[in-house]
Amino acid sequence: MGNLIIYKLSKKNRYLEEIANLLVNNNSTFFGDFSKEKVTRRLEYEVNSKDYIHYIARVNKEPVGFLFVKIRMLNRDYELMVYVKSGQRKKGIASSLIKRAICDAKKNGEEEVCGYIDPTNEISKSLAKKMGFSIDDKIYPFRDGYRASMNL
Numbered sequence: 001m002g003n004l005i006i007y008k009l010s011k012k013n014r015y016l017e018e019i020a021n022l023l024v025n026n027n028s029t030f031f032g033d034f035s036k037e038k039v040t041r042r043l044e045y046e047v048n049s050k051d052y053i054h055y056i057a058r059v060n061k062e063p064v065g066f067l068f069v070k071i072r073m074l075n076r077d078y079e080l081m082v083y084v085k086s087g088q089r090k091k092g093i094a095s096s097l098i099k100r101a102i103c104d105a106k107k108n109g110e111e112e113v114c115g116y117i118d119p120t121n122e123i124s125k126s127l128a129k130k131m132g133f134s135i136d137d138k139i140y141p142f143r144d145g146y147r148a149s150m151n152l
């Protein structure tokens with residue numbers, strides 16, 4: 001696969017535009033719209049917010065995947081959302097991103113990480129199980145998905 005590096009986006013990260021390209025060019029629906037300017041602005045906002053953490057995976061320097069953490073203070077969710085560029089999948093990149101996020105969450109004293117899985121997304125279900133998450137058997141009311149969680 002080449003040299004896989006996982007790193008965390010920081011406030012002054014000069015790669016924001018590159019990450020926005022990854023999101024936009026691959027029709028990722030993470031931000032709900034696809035204008036590169038809007039995605040870049042949103043990322044700029046998020047990297048300056050305590051409610052988000054962003055991890056990027058690079059293979060041979062090219063950004064190929066990301067994991068966003070959204071921290072919801074209200075219901076204490078530490079939610080992981082992961083995406084890997086098609087053509088780079090099934091190489092362990094999502095697993096590596098998740099392991100890194102879990103490792104940092106533990107260090108920060110989090111007690112649980114979670115994710116919400118679209119009921120039709122069998123790959124995500126399989127990924128969550130493989131990583132050791134427990135998946136609820138009922139659809140979570142406000143998220144239209146199954147809640148997968150792991151106690152740390």
Ligand SMILES: CC(C)(COP(=O)(O)OP(=O)(O)OC[C@H]1O[C@@H](n2cnc3c(N)ncnc32)[C@H](O)[C@@H]1OP(=O)(O)O)[C@@H](O)C(=O)NCCC(=O)NCCS
Pocket residue numbers: 080081082083084085088089090091092093094095096115121122123124126127128130
């Ligand atoms: C889901 C996704 C992130 C997986 O990324 P990936 O880098 O290919 O995942 P990995 O290579 O680390 O695979 C880990 C496990 O996921 C599952 N998995 C991955 N791809 C799979 C596939 N095509 N079919 C079935 N299971 C699959 C397997 O359990 C796999 O373990 P294995 O390799 O031992 O079989 C990627 O397919 C993706 O970006 N999909 C679109 C976005 C999405 O659905 N994100 C999740 C919602 S937040």
